[in-house]
Amino acid sequence: MIKKFIKENKPFAIVKYYEWLKGTKERNETYELISFDVKYGRQSYVLDRNLVAEFFSVKDKLTFVVSNSDGAVWEFNDFKEFYTKVKSKYALRRSDKF
Helix, strand or coil: CHHHHHHCCCCEEEEEEEECCCCCCCCEEEEEEEEEECCCEEEEEECCHHHHHHHHHHHHHCEEEEEECCEEEEEECCHHHHHHHHHHHHHHHHHHCC
């Protein structure tokens, strides 16, 4: 999926965050792909092990945005800028349908 998005030059972001059960010190890394489709709106996919491996194989093609104790963000093809531009147009079009 990630390689396909890159091949199609489709903007997206990968977000790494941590999950844990209350009362435990053990935490798990979770990776999520966020994209935006004009037809369907914002979409997100939690990456399984195979997709995490695919992400690491193409990570050098993504722009590292931020990292802190809560996680990290990488983006492809200026996802944040793209999302900012299209989300308001999408919201207007969606509200016309109701």
